Amino acid sequence: MTFPATRADALAQLEAFLPRAGRAYAATRNDDAGPRSAGSTSRLSPAIRRRLVSEAEVCARVVGAQGFGAAEKFIQEVCWRTYWVGWLEQRPAVWARYVADVARLAGQRHRMLDAALAGRTGIDCFDAWVAELTETGWLHNHARMNFASIWIFTLGLPWQLGADFFYHHLLDACPASNTLSWRWVAGVQTVGKSYAARAEIIQARSGGRFAVTAPLAREAVPLPPDFIPPPQGLRAAGRAEADLRTGLFVTTADLSPETLPLPPLAAVAAMTRIGGAPAAVKRLFAENALGDGLARAAAHAGCAPERLDEADAITAMRDWAARHRLQQVVTAEAAVGPVADRIEVLASALAGDGVRLVTLRRDWDAAAWPLATKGFFGFKAAIPKLLALAS
Ligand SMILES: Cc1cc2nc3c(=O)[nH]c(=O)nc-3n(C[C@H](O)[C@H](O)[C@H](O)COP(=O)(O)OP(=O)(O)OC[C@H]3O[C@@H](n4cnc5c(N)ncnc54)[C@H](O)[C@@H]3O)c2cc1C
Numbered sequence: 001m002t003f004p005a006t007r008a009d010a011l012a013q014l015e016a017f018l019p020r021a022g023r024a025y026a027a028t029r030n031d032d033a034g035p036r037s038a039g040s041t042s043r044l045s046p047a048i049r050r051r052l053v054s055e056a057e058v059c060a061r062v063v064g065a066q067g068f069g070a071a072e073k074f075i076q077e078v079c080w081r082t083y084w085v086g087w088l089e090q091r092p093a094v095w096a097r098y099v100a101d102v103a104r105l106a107g108q109r110h111r112m113l114d115a116a117l118a119g120r121t122g123i124d125c126f127d128a129w130v131a132e133l134t135e136t137g138w139l140h141n142h143a144r145m146n147f148a149s150i151w152i153f154t155l156g157l158p159w160q161l162g163a164d165f166f167y168h169h170l171l172d173a174c175p176a177s178n179t180l181s182w183r184w185v186a187g188v189q190t191v192g193k194s195y196a197a198r199a200e201i202i203q204a205r206s207g208g209r210f211a212v213t214a215p216l217a218r219e220a221v222p223l224p225p226d227f228i229p230p231p232q233g234l235r236a237a238g239r240a241e242a243d244l245r246t247g248l249f250v251t252t253a254d255l256s257p258e259t260l261p262l263p264p265l266a267a268v269a270a271m272t273r274i275g276g277a278p279a280a281v282k283r284l285f286a287e288n289a290l291g292d293g294l295a296r297a298a299a300h301a302g303c304a305p306e307r308l309d310e311a312d313a314i315t316a317m318r319d320w321a322a323r324h325r326l327q328q329v330v331t332a333e334a335a336v337g338p339v340a341d342r343i344e345v346l347a348s349a350l351a352g353d354g355v356r357l358v359t360l361r362r363d364w365d366a367a368a369w370p371l372a373t374k375g376f377f378g379f380k381a382a383i384p385k386l387l388a389l390a391s
Pocket residue numbers: 029041042043044045046048049077078079080081082084139140141142144145148166170172173174175177178179181182185
């Protein structure tokens with residue numbers, strides 16, 4: 001399995017996938033013959049998550065190659081991602097609660113949790129998925145659904161710790177898609193509807209790799225509902241001033257900033273390394289992707305790429321702005337999650353020096369996010385409008 005960590009490689013992987021993105025994808029996308037197989041899906045999620053390629057670009061190429069009729073299923077899956085992100089944008093409290101839950105539960109250790117994290121539960125598919133996730137940083141959607149269901153309903157573990165395990169390892173780890181998918185499996189996202197793993201379906205979809213003889217939970221009784229706040233509307237999108245001396249700050253949330261409408265740039269920078277404490281495979285992927293994004297952005301601006309000291313980010317950012325006499329810093333908007341939190345802190349530090357930090361929202365997000373207020377069914381109706389933006 002390969003997961004492109006540069007924009008050029010991601011575009012090449014997209015091109016290679018185009019012949020399979022139509023009816024073949026719709027017919028086989030739930031098949032998961034394992035990491036050594038050619039794969040039934042695009043395996044573009046790590047690149048899309050960090051916007052080495054954008055949802056708009058992916059959809060435009062696929063519709064161009066296959067036509068909307070044949071490509072509808074694939075487009076819908078891409079739009080699931082957009083929907084989840086837009087849903088969480090309007091309910092950041094759900095992310096904050098999840099983060100607090102993980103912190104509260106993190107100290108807990110017990111035998112079943114240790115066995116699950118080590119891939120020693122005796123459930124063959126589950127143990128193999130733990131190995132696959134930790135070695136490659138990726139799992140097929142079907143494996144993710146069944147993994148989460150077994151974690152919650154067979155092993156009886158808190159969904160938040162399973163989501164955190166995924167987040168730590170997945171190359172495509174996304175606050176919205178990951179947290180809300182786990183919530184959906186647990187039955188707290190679409191209240192009363194959970195996902196039950198079935199041995200015969202896992203056997204059928206896994207290319208005969210798993211016998212699944214260990215008993216799985218007979219029922220997936222949805223967990224008690226938690227409070228879902230009403231949509232609170234979106235943060236205001238930023239607007240860059242064309243006549244201010246401007247620097248571009250590149251983050252792992254969007255690694256194609258040069259495809260945004262940008263004012264003339266006097267400087268381009270990113271942090272020295274990605275934040276958090278991810279698994280080694282995920283860190284390597286993200287560092288490589290950040291290096292590629294920064295290099296492209298600097299080439300676009302015609303200036304040297306700079307790295308700001310991650311360990312002292314606020315001082316490094318203020319110093320960078322002062323050295324280049326910047327009046328504004330622009331950055332591609334990061335959706336709810338750690339990067340957005342970091343940008344908020346940097347924005348207030350820069351504001352103290354009279355420098356504005358502007359987050360630029362992509363047209364795709366601006367059109368889609370306001371529509372993610374209720375279920376996916378209503379959101380789906382807007383897909384043709386989104387595709388018109390993409391073309
Ligand atoms: C418990 C669980 C956790 C998940 N965590 C993440 C995550 O952290 N990050 C993430 O990007 N996806 C997540 N997903 C969604 C999905 O599993 C992956 O996006 C998909 O497996 C990626 O494979 P692919 O690129 O081959 O997808 P394809 O089938 O080729 O689909 C194309 C693109 O559409 C998007 N997509 C496809 N299926 C989904 C879906 N069900 N939900 C949201 N977007 C989708 C992805 O961006 C993907 O690259 C999760 C699903 C579950 C059930």
